[in-house]
Structure formats: C-alpha cells, structure tokens
Amino acid sequence: MFVEFLRKNNVMAGVLAIIRVYLGYAWLTSGWGKVTGGFDATGFIQGAIGKATGEHPAVQGWWAAFLESVALPGSGVFSFLVAYGEVLVGIALILGLFTNFAALMGIIMNFAFVLSGTVSTNGQMILLTFFxxxxxxxxxxxxxxxxxxxxxxxxxxxxxxxxxxxxTEV
Known part of the structure; x- marks a missing residue:
C-alpha cells in the first residue's frame, strides 16, 4: 500500500522532487568541491584501511582487503570516479534525468563511504535515496x-x- 502510494501519488511526486533536488544539491556541491580542489582519495583510503584494526574495527576486514588490493593501487582512478560521479549524480538528480540510475549510483557511493568507516550524512542520504x-x-x-x-x-x-x-510494450 505504501509502495503504491510512493509510485502513483502526484503529491508524493512533488515531495520526492524536493527530496531529489536536496540530494542532488548535496552530491553536486560535494563533487564540485572535489573536482575544483584537486581531490585525492589516497589519504581517505589509507585511513579506512587503518580503521580495520583494533578491538572494535570500524571497517570490516573484507572491505579493507578490497581497499588495500584494488582501491589503493588505483587511487587515481577512484579519485576521478568519486569526484565526477558525485557531480553527475547531483546534476541528474536535480534535473530529474535518469533519476533511478542516478539514485542507484548515489546509494552505492554512500554505502562505500559507510563501509569505509565514514558516517557523516551518509545514513540520511541512504534513507532518502531508498524512497x-x-x-x-x-x-x-x-x-x-x-x-x-x-x-x-x-x-x-x-x-x-x-x-x-x-x-510496442511501454
């Protein structure tokens, strides 16, 4: 019933547009800061790997292994993908263009940040993106x-x- 309301109601479409623009603005400003500021993900990745040790690690071992063996050696590629991915997700959400794909890419980035031990606004963004x-x-x-x-x-x-x-089936 609630899913049907989310998918068909015109008032909910307006509420979702507001949520979409809010999330898009958050992604766009974050990404733009990275694009214009010369973002390098190496320090972030190393910090996340460091959070995988100790009695109560914030980062799971399997994720730290991925970061250490894939992301860290390819940190230049990941830096580019994160910065421009955030900008593109932001633009797409603001414009309402390929909204579901943009939201999917955004939530994947949010989960990657959470898995890396960063809380910030990621939980809130995941919840809103879910809707x-x-x-x-x-x-x-x-x-x-x-x-x-x-x-x-x-x-x-x-x-x-x-x-x-x-x-033609639509």
Whole structure:
C-alpha cells in the first residue's frame, strides 16, 4: 500500500522532487568541491584501511582487503570516479534525468563511504535515496524523466506481435 502510494501519488511526486533536488544539491556541491580542489582519495583510503584494526574495527576486514588490493593501487582512478560521479549524480538528480540510475549510483557511493568507516550524512542520504528508488518513475515525474522515459520506451520498448500487428510494450 505504501509502495503504491510512493509510485502513483502526484503529491508524493512533488515531495520526492524536493527530496531529489536536496540530494542532488548535496552530491553536486560535494563533487564540485572535489573536482575544483584537486581531490585525492589516497589519504581517505589509507585511513579506512587503518580503521580495520583494533578491538572494535570500524571497517570490516573484507572491505579493507578490497581497499588495500584494488582501491589503493588505483587511487587515481577512484579519485576521478568519486569526484565526477558525485557531480553527475547531483546534476541528474536535480534535473530529474535518469533519476533511478542516478539514485542507484548515489546509494552505492554512500554505502562505500559507510563501509569505509565514514558516517557523516551518509545514513540520511541512504534513507532518502531508498524512497526515490522505491518510488521508481514517480520520483522523476517532475523532472526531465517525464519526457525522456516515455520517449525511450516508445523508441526502444519491447516489441511483440499481437494478432499479426507489431505492438510496442511501454
């Protein structure tokens, strides 16, 4: 019942638009600061690896192993992906363009930060992003998704033959 409300209600679409723009602004400003400030993730990654030791580690061993063997050697790539990923997620959420994909990429980054031992606003962002993901198309109804998604569905939707006639499923 609540999921149906999130997915179909026009008032909820407006509330989701406000949440979406708020999250987009948070991502955009954070990413822009990294892009213009010469962000380097090496220190963050090393700090997260350091939090995997002790009696009550903040970072799980499996995640620290991933950071040490994959992220740290590729810290230049990860720095680029985080900085520009945050900017792109922010722009997409503000515009309501490919909202669900942007929200998915944002929540993945949030979980990566949480797994690395950083709390900050990530928990709040995960919760708000969860509502956007559950709402599906309705989260981007008051955005560019209102025009882009129907166009893509009509252009690339699943086609099948019904009584000899080609029908595009939307």
């Amino acid at each position: 956007i993901l559950v709402a599906g198309y309705n989260a981007g109804r008051f955005g560019l998704d209102r025009y882009v998604i129907p166009f893509l569905r009509s252009r690339f939707g699943k086609q099948q033959r019904v009584n000899g006639e080609v029908v």
